[in-house]
Amino acid sequence: MKRALFALAPFAFAAFACGSPQATTNVAPPTSAAPSASAPTPSASADSFGPRPEPPTPAAFKPPAPVVYTATNGVTVWLVERHGLPIVSIAIAVPSGAANDPPGKGGLARITAQMLDEGAGARSAIDVSRDVDALGATLATTSDADTSTASLTVLKRNLQKGFAILGDVVARPRFEPKEWKRVHDLWQNSLKARASDPDATARVVFRAAVFGADHPYAHPWDGTSASAKAVTLDDVKSFHASAWRPERATIVVAGDVTKEELAPLLDASFSSWKPAAKSAALPIVTPPAPKGPWPRVVLVDRPEAPQSVIAVVRPGVAASDPDAPALDRVNGALGGSFTSRINQDLREEHGWSYGASSRISFSRGTGMIVAYAGVYTDKTGDALAALLKDIDELAKKGLTQDEVDKTRAQARGELVEAYESVQSVVSRLATAAALGLGPDYEARASVARDQATAADLNKLAAKYFDPKDAIVVVVGPRAQVEPAIAAAGLPKPELRDADGAPVK
């Protein structure tokens, strides 16, 4: 139930199915409650193991509130001190992302972020990379739907040098034509490669299908072959000037550093970062909710594939929506962990899949709820029917008491783990900052998540999980899959290509 990091995380990149940080939720959907209750447990007195330990409810975890202050150049700073290991993580976050890409230039925000470290200040592209590596630091520059971030994790003893590089990267990127030519070529090649990856293709296509043409969230964050071709270095420069501005940035820091140590370091590295004089700041975009129509089925042909990627996707909520935190728990019950309903059904009950999961995107405007699995091609129809039925049941009947308790315990456990590493702390806070959620967001959300009752969760399940408002996406061999879709009683599929465009 951790929230959907795919919309979120600068650091944790979400490989969709088995990779990313994921919560768990679980147990005992209605059917498995019975076995647990009536399990043939040896009588407690006779068993050398003794009775099964029943853990007390774990204590709620309160995320540490960042100290907030304003640096001398006006940038807002959020700091969480953590003094165990000699390591510090820092992110510069701005509230512009793919939703700000101009029409026909999808991928501009992302490629702008990626151009930041291709030569900056006195360093060439090679020098930036070499110097970061020589410090043993890691530098990442990226963007998602609503935000862009540049982040650095570095040993404390190298703080000053690391910050100096990050300051150059954010404020003084060189944007040289020679580097742009190479990066632009690599980008277009990687988009070609994306088309042969069924998971990546599914993500591109369900986004396009749910939001519909021209919606700010409809295109992939890394663009399409057509849009990449249209983007120029001038576009990158102008996006940088209007998006990466100190007056709209937040600097988030976590780790082994005090405010007194931090302030002069930030001043030294970021005080000369000034708003670009000639351009105005980009507007902060809150895209409208998608309008449908649904239900629909969308198919991408992948001849002879041994598995189909199947997804059920529907509109979710905005990150700022009061429903969002508790919705994590509903999602947890459906597909947020190993014992969640859809993983138990598609994997453990039927063996059709290596795993099924679901996620909620975390975005400024209304995002998506996605339930997702790679399934044996021969079982595509059965798996689709089961996935839709599981979602429908959750919407209609809500969570079991076991699920209500489990998702609360999981929400607590996951938060504790998320706050173990400075990179994870910075990533979460940077996103909250760039989405305008405020420094107390994590604490507020954790309380809301924790306190939601069964009735609250069931209301959310009914409101957000009705599969009638969903789009089904399948990436698989059309020849086999199309008849299975029909047999499952679903509408005739629209065909799309791997960039999400309709196939005529």
Added chain:
Amino acid sequence: MVENARRRASLQSGAGIARGRGRLSGVKRLLFSLALLLAPSSALAQPLSIPFTKSKLPNGLTVILHEDHTVPVAVVNVTYEVGSRFEAPGRSGFAHLFEHLMFMGTARAPTKMFDGWMEGAGGWNNAWTSEDRTDYFDVAPSTALPLLLWLEADRMKELGPLMTQKKLDAQRDVVKNERRQRSENTPYGVADLRLPEMLYPESHPYHHPVIGSHRDLEAATVDDVKQFFATYYDPANASLVVAGDFDPKVVGSSIERLFGQIPSKGKPQDPGAPSFDDTKTTLTSVVRDTIEDRVELSRVFMAWQSPKRFAPGDAELDLLAAVLGDGKASRLYKALVYEQKLAQSVEVSQNQGTLGSQFTVVVTARPGVAQDKIEAAIDAELDRVRTGGVKDEELSRAKNMVDAAFVTRMQSVRERASILNAYEAAVGDPGFVEKDRASYAQATAKGVTEYAKKTLLPKARVVLWIVPKKGGAK
């Protein structure tokens, strides 16, 4: 942008494969490589040791405790010294299939309840299997530790005899889907299946991939499962780590009570690889293959047999991998991607194993670039290393990257538990970290060059190309 993947993220070959769906992304190579590194010498004011105690129960179970109250989390990590190299002929993939079966329940914890109860308490778990070992880990609020220990002890004691055809069939289907997902329906995934066969002779225990073949997975029987459990899932063949927020007195006595009662037939023999020597490659020529796959860009995998984990040369080659492939300033990235513009990406790794390691160079070609051009460019760079050596500046950069990765990884209780068991399994010393770090710290440019010469033989290597299907990639 398009930075070449850091070593930690890297290759699937030679790596553990996980049970799935965990919160972990690739456990892969890392277990050691990541773990280990050290700062040149300069570095850290404080040593990065993980405090622990180690003892053995009368039944042979190794018990390692790492107490740390920083966060209210407890982790249990259990390693069994068995992996795909122990598999019987005709049973490839069995060790990993067995790993899945470990979650299928007992009388005390019926099917689904191992996960059910653990997640109900706010915890989670996962497991992975490599050529050399099988590792299980549970993470939960510290109040749930008694439950974790109860569940792990129960399955260590009871699981095998209670195996049924139904349980086996269920996980066999899951594993076959794991194979389809990871290797068959993922671009370049087929390399994981083919590389081991090309790199090692049929009689070598690393000849077959960890995931196994569909045919062998089909052939596995309930009797195989029971036998495998009785042989390898013996307490004397296992090591238990408990890490995090707990009272060692309380936990120690509960471990004695629960795990101490599990009978042992003794530690099974490690078959090893008697006729093979990790310092001498069995390859006598360039072994080539080309596979057509659903890919857009051609990719070459060059692989060599290399010194085993912690043997002389292992640290040097791990550092060489960084010098060649980590960051834009690395040799291969700079030459092939940045300057000559032949390649899209570069990954270089020393994948460590108990019987021997694999040194791998993976390069994805840009569209339209001929294969021989890519190979010639790689060879030219390797030749420069073999003849001209590496520079001190490059080596120190590599050491610093490794050092920082080590510190970063130490943040998590789960990772610290994993590190302790990794060292225990490899050398019988959970606190081996300082020695391991020293082998990196002491590596010299001369040593790296020497092992490059000795290992990266131009005429004794594997060259595997994965290329687009004729008539289009779809």
